[in-house]
Amino acid sequence: MTHRTRAAQPSARSLRTGDFGDDLVPSRRQYLRLKAQYPNAILLYRLGDFYEAFDRDAEIVARDARITLTSRSFGRNGRVPMAGIPHHALNEYVSRLLAAGHTVAIAEQLSEPGKGLVERAVTRVLTPGTVAEAALLPANENRYLAAIAPLTDRIGLAWVDVSTGEFAALEIDGSERETALAEELARLAPAECLVPDDQTHPPVSAGRITRVERWHFDPDRAAQRLRTHFGTRTLAPFGCEHQPAATAAAGAILVYLERTNPALLPLLTSLRTELPGRRVGLDAATRRNLELTRSFRTGGTRASLIGVLDLTVTPMGARALRRLVNEPLRDLAEIQHRQEIVAALVSASEVRRRLEQILLGAGDLERLTSRIVQGNGSVRDFLSLRQALATAEAVIGTLQASDEPALRALAAETACCTDLAAILERAVVEDADGARIRPGFSPELDTALATVQQARQFLATLEQRERERTGIRSLKVGYNKVFGYYIEVTRPHLARIPSDYVRKQTIATGERFITPELKEAEARLLTAEAEIAELERAALARLTHEVTARVDALLRLAHWLARLDAFRSLAEAAVRYGWTRPHLDESDCLEIEAGRHPVVEALLDGQPFVPNDCRLGGEHPRIVLVTGPNMGGKSTYLRQVALIVLLAQIGSFVPARAARIGLVDRIFCRVGAHDDLPGGQSTFMVEMVETATILRQATQRSLVILDEVGRGTATQDGLAIARAVLEDLHHRVGARTLFATHFLELTTLADELPSVANAHVAAIEHDGHVVFLYRVLPGPADRAYGIHVARLAGLPSWVADRAESLLGEPPSRRSARPQFSDCRFARSSAAYQLALPGFPDGSDVAHALARDLIALDLTQISPRQALDWLFAWQARLRGTVTEGTA
Structure with missing residues (x-):
């Protein structure tokens, strides 16, 4: 073996x-x-x-x-x-x-x-963060390489997309710098992150961690490296002259690119240094819960906010739109500038449609420029670049001819590279022979091509001439990679070959020959073909040099086209879905009239969406406690308010009849239940971590969305936590808050805390079935309808019936634990109702009706809402009378 x-x-x-x-x-x-x-x-x-x-x-x-x-x-x-x-x-x-x-x-x-x-x-x-080839990248997303430079009292963060040339840095200081860093990493979602090799606990959300030597993060060395790269004596033009941590992070990125792929460096023509606090704060949990770019259900962009908004026609436009969604602004002037552009595109429908057609020719100018600058451009790439420049010129002309001042001003913000377009027009052409260097651009190349053409014409006629000369009708001229060109004669005709034929190869059916004339033509052809390949490379190198010399202008133009495509997409969405322009100001008001959830409405496929109002801050309560049954629409209502605010602060129109939004500095959204098993966190632990983050970081200008705080633990513990959280938001934080809960006991806080109001999602019971109205009305819910929803979910009838029988037992039989000190449930002949402190146990329907009636704002309620309110109370009273008669 x-x-x-x-x-x-x-x-x-x-x-x-x-x-x-x-x-x-x-x-x-x-x-x-x-x-x-x-x-x-x-x-x-x-x-x-x-x-x-x-x-x-x-x-x-x-x-x-x-x-x-x-x-x-x-x-x-x-x-x-x-x-x-x-x-x-x-x-x-x-x-x-x-x-x-x-x-x-x-x-x-x-x-x-x-x-x-x-x-x-x-x-x-x-590496995951240094990929520049378009074929290896998602077309509609940026792929970032980041670097984190921790200094004593501050943190530097830099990031680059080597496929588009975006290069930026940020310095964060203060006691909350770790939290701010986590938010920035959640925004960027880098594929790879550079950290010093002695950093023991890099952020878990930083993608693939690559450790590099600590000295690469030295601020002085990094500053010198950046000055050398940009050819400047100071970093003041880039805004990081006195920001050592930001400088250190940016310098580390340069060193890493020099080590892995130096061809990428010419694309980094500038460094943008950002200021902290320019964007609305969005932590990772909020981004996930609002499903901004990825849906829980589909795992992709469908059923996410970006899936509704993305009507772009270029990959770079799709990336720009994604950045807008990920980076809502706090700068009122910039938001209003964006609004003006979107509003102009909404009004100028013909311009909008024209731009959609023109922009198709722009392709992905950002990544095309990157590929050419790296020296990987083909003749077809230069043709595509010529087409993109022609597209840009047509776009600018269309905007300049518009009646909208905002669009004419937008056209003045950029310039087309007309000199480069003229060079490309002279250099490349596509005709019946395919994409090639245009005749006249390289005389040497033209001469070599003519030589090849002559040699090929000679070879094309050689077979017929030799047949006539020798009289051998089966004679053939052929070629292979090993032996080159040859004349093939079969065995029966070998006696007729001319004396100038030189034997080259014997085959089974005959012999192959070469002649001095054929050998000379072959030599001319092979020499010319090698020369052509070299001359074509030289011509492409000339064009690459011309593009590299203008790379800064090209990338600015590409960025401008991408943003225009993103704004056009926002305008198209506004028209398609019937959105309106919101009013933004520096107040603390949040007033939304007939708001809708943008994603849910889009997925209804033409079915009507029930709109709802929201009023927080200003003359209205700052906290609204939302109660009501599962499946009634509480989570949809909460998220739609957050999404409307976010859309407004990216400069978009919003899904509402009208909206006035006082700018928010941060949005927090804690909804749903999920665990983090790899991180060793239970569902309740995740819920508490997210809640703690909100309470520690929210300010009076924040928008807080909380759904079912405290439900992951025992009822009494959860109820106590939920009340304590609500009180802290009221007494200390002061943020505009929507707080959804099934703890009906908490609704009494509206009588105790002046800035808390109750609202509920309406539902009625008819013939033993619950009917959801999806209407948010003032006042608390009377019950949770949990067993009804369980029946809708398919819970076996014998289990649901048993649950109802247990619900009918005295509280002492259901639980031996004491009830919450300030609120309790009491059983009446009608149903469980909230018994308020100071009122006797039992159902007081008249009191509840009076309270709801007093809470009605008759100056704001519509006829339809009034009928809904009357219908719900009529059904409720009928049920009470029927049970009392029985």
């Missing part, structure tokens, strides 16, 4: 030193030497039509790229694990590896096979 030997795996020391011994076959030695240069990356080694990984890399690739693990023999060195990726599917599998957080080094073949060991070298190193 023979045994296959397994090759020894390369040791860490051998990879570090490059000492692999003398007994390796050349290809194995070459692979290991390349691997030693990139020990922390997965090395994909080109072998013919495959990119191969070996050893431990192969096992990782097989697992994370989901391909088959095999093995390969290296002669007497034994077999090693191997996993191969077809060259035509490289991008697909590399995307999987990057998504799993790996760094990938790609080794290409630099010499032709067949002449000894093929020369290979690593030509690209890809």
Whole structure:
């Protein structure tokens, strides 16, 4: 029996030193030497039509790229694990590896096979945050590389998208700097984050963590590196001259890009330093709960806010819109400027439709510019760039011809690169021969092409001329990669070949020959073709230089086009869904008339959505306690208010009849129940962590959305926590708050706390079934209808019946625990009602009716709302009379 030997795996020391011994076959030695240069990356080694990984890399690739693990023999060195990726599917599998957080080094073949060991070298190193190839990136999302530079009393954060050239930094100080950093990371969602190698606890929300040497974050070295890169003597133009932490983070990014892919550096033409507090604060929980860019149910953008808003026609426009949604503003002037543009596009319907058609030609100018600047541009890429510049010129002309002053002003904010467009017009063309360098741009190239054309014409006529000269009708002129051009003659006609034919190859059916004339034509053709390839590269290099010299202007133009597409999308959404322009000011009022949930309404597919009002702050209570049954619409109502405020502060129209919104500094949204098992947190713990975050960080200018605080623990504990939270929001925080709860006992706080009011989502019981009205009305709910909702969910009837019988038992039979000290439930002949302190136990329907009637605002209620209110009370009173008669 023979045994296959397994090759020894390369040791860490051998990879570090490059000492692999003398007994390796050349290809194995070459692979290991390349691997030693990139020990922390997965090395994909080109072998013919495959990119191969070996050893431990192969096992990782097989697992994370989901391909088959095999093995390969290296002669007497034994077999090693191997996993191969077809060259035509490289991008697909590399995307999987990057998504799993790996760094990938790609080794290409630099010499032709067949002449000894093929020369290979690593030509690209890809990390999750430094991917620039469009094929490896989501078209509608930015992919950020971030860096965190912690100093003694402040934190620097920098981020870059190497596919678009966006490069920015921020410095955070103060006692809440860790919280502010977490919010920024939640906004950016970086694919990779650089931290000093001695940082022990990097943020868990920072994507793939890459540790680099601490000295890269030295502020003085980083400042010098930035000045060298931008060619300036000071960093004052970039706003970070006196921000050492921001400078340190930005400098660390430059060093990392120099190490991984220096070709990306020319795209970083400027650095934007942002000021803290410019944006509305949104923590990770709020972004998740409001489903801004991802839906709980679908896992994608469908059924999310961005899924409703995104009517863009360019990938860069979609990315710009996503940034708008992720970055609502606190700057009233900037919000109003955006509103003016959106309102103008809403009014100018013909301009809006025209822009939609024109912008289709812009493509992804941001990433196209990136690809060209890196030296990867093809003739077709330059054609696409020429088309994008022509599109920009048409867009500017359309805006300038508009009757809307805001659109004419917008056109004046940018300039088209007309000189570059003229160069591209002279340089590239697409005709019947395909995309090519236009004749006249490179005379040397034109000469070489003419030579090739002459040689090909000679070869095209050679076969017919030789047939006529020799009289051999079956004579053929052919070509293959090994032997080049030849004349083929079958065996029966070999006696008729001319004397100038030189035998080149014997085949089964005859012989192949070459003539001096054919050999000369072949030499001219091959020489000219090699010269053409070199001259085409030189022409593309010239064009690349022209683009690189204008990269700053090109990226500004691309950014302008992207924002215009995003604003056009907001205007299109406003028209399509019937939204209105909100009024924003610096007050603390929040007044929404007939508001709707933008996502729920869009998913109703034409069915009517029941709108509801909301009034918080100003002359109205700052806290509204919302009660009512499950499935009644409480969560929808709460979230729609938060989304309307967010939409208003990105400059969008909103789904409401009218809205007045005093700017908020932060939005907090704690809804739903979920756990964090990997983090060791139960559902209740997650709920309490999120609630604690709100109470510690919310201000008087914040908007707070709380749903079912305290439901994850025992009833009495939860009720006590919920009341304490509500009191703290009222007494200390003062934020505008919507507080939904099933603890009906809490509704008595409206009588005790002056800034608290009750509201409930209306529902009626008819023939033993609950009917949800989805209308938010003043006053508290009378009960939770929990058993009715359980029946709707399919709870077996015998279980629901048993629950109703238990509900009818005295409280002492249901629980031995004492009731909450200030509020309790009491059983009456009609149903459970809230017994208020100072009133006798039992149902006091007349008192409840009087209280609800007094709470009605007759100056605001519509006829339809009045009828709904009367209908609900009539049904309730009928039930009471019927039970009393029985």
